[in-house]
Amino acid sequence: MTAVVESAPYTVEEVCEHFDPVMGLEVHVELNTATKMFCGCANAFGAEPNTNVCPVCLGLPGSLPRLNGAAVESAIRIGLALNCRVRERSGFARKNYFYPDMPKNFQISQYEDPIVFDGYLDVPLDDGTTWRVEIERAHMEEDTGKSLHVGGATGRIHGADYSLLDYNRSGVPLIEIVTRPIIGAGVRAPEVARAYVTALRDVLRGLGVSDVRMDQGSMRCDANVSLMPKGTSTFGTRTETKNVNSLRSVERAVRYEMGRHAGVLLSGGAIRQETRHFDEQSGTTSPGRPKETFADYRFFPEPDLPPLEPSADWVESLRAGLPERPWERRARVQTEWGLSDEELRDLVNADALDLVADTVDAGAPPEAARSWWVSYLAQQANTAGVALTELAITPAQVARVVAMVAEGTLTNKLARQVVDGVLAGEGEPDEVVAGRGLAVVSDESALTAAVDEALAAQPAVAEKIKAGKTKAAGAIVGAVMKATRGQADAARVQELVLERCR
């Protein structure tokens, strides 16, 4: 066998002088159901090893799978959100392979009849245009266990002495979403790949079916890349890059593979069909484990699970309950709230859109809600080193503070102190107001008494005001504000001072 030539990668522009890239993206999404796909074990991230396991997900002899209805519902909703058709009759199949992360020695998946198929997603690109990515299918399957490789220098699988298996993740519901070949993107192929995965993540988040955390593996992307010489229409040999754990990595992995393929092909070499492993540090890929060829999986129908025939009524009720697409929602909110493009972008980048929307839903005017979240609360989150969503204050509490400012109970300055109190765990806004004694003194008789007292204490000033020197009132206002510890409305105090000196 001749060695594969690993030339320095070409830029995408150079690649596209000779070739048209073809991409296929496979995205695995872990559903956030309470339980696993085929058993009642908890579907939880981060539990002690092998504490969420039972005979079914350990593949013990005689155990039988029982399908999670909520996972089926999520699969159908995902399909509908991706404009897919729902298959009238679908079923499960066994994908056979031996690997320690799969104790049954087969994975229950769907093969010839995935539950949803033939869809598309119109993906927004950076320049404001959209790119239609066609969806071939989305099917249900189960996740595998997690391996910990022991020994060797790096903790990676190569050179390990042995491996330790945790089957908590084994049987967690997965949806695999597969695109049709994405052709014609040219130099924009890496961008289209990232934009697609971003849009898909936003859609899935909007559906509330998954945590879609690429960093925690609840959303994973495999990028298939091949090149065909310009002017031809036969796909080249593809590679499948795995371990692509961020949106940015999707773009980098596609770009790197395009360059690598071009290097091999232009120097007269041939691309080997293989799985490759993306390295976040270097931005390069390296060969992974040799995979079984497709026929070697020896798929056959799963005899222990009856077929699914979702009723039209069920499908239509799920369709009716689909949320707005995230980018459509952003466009609507921009109009309704009267935001500039920049203000909208700041909101989205700060991850504050949902928070502001919830604050508005709780009764606050959009401008006030937005201003709290992107300025004062953003500063507090920044100081505390936490995400805005992790701040210990709810949109409803922010809305309450906004309402108290609007009705004159709080000044802006006092409102910030109330928010500080809520963040410090002193309770609801009203409790903080009571606890810290922060309400504006709006009791007219109390204010009048305070004004009279201040005038009596400074008779000379009072005389000046009575003689028409209204500027002198400032001294009295200051005294009253001091006496009320800043909790009076200064403008009202000013009016009262002038009234009393008339």
Add this chain to the structure above:
Amino acid sequence: MSDITRDDVAHLARLARLAVTDDELDTFSRQIDAIVDTVSAVGDIPDDVPPTAQVVPQTNVLRPDATEPSLPREAALAGAPSAEEGRFRVPRILGEEL
């Protein structure tokens, strides 16, 4: 005859992680060939008969998404030949495939 070769059997044995001797390759290829030959009778079934993988007339058998007790960890690990740090211990994975 369906033509199952020694190479086919060696390949299947590798997929099934079975060690098969040279003599067994001959025996099994002959036997599997005979089995495939027999089973090939299903090829004579007319095309208008739908494939059947399920004979129980049931559909949409769904379980509510409610957690049920899992095994205690000691019980889960009890049948393992080797365990360490609450995990199943298995021999190095890649050696045989590289």
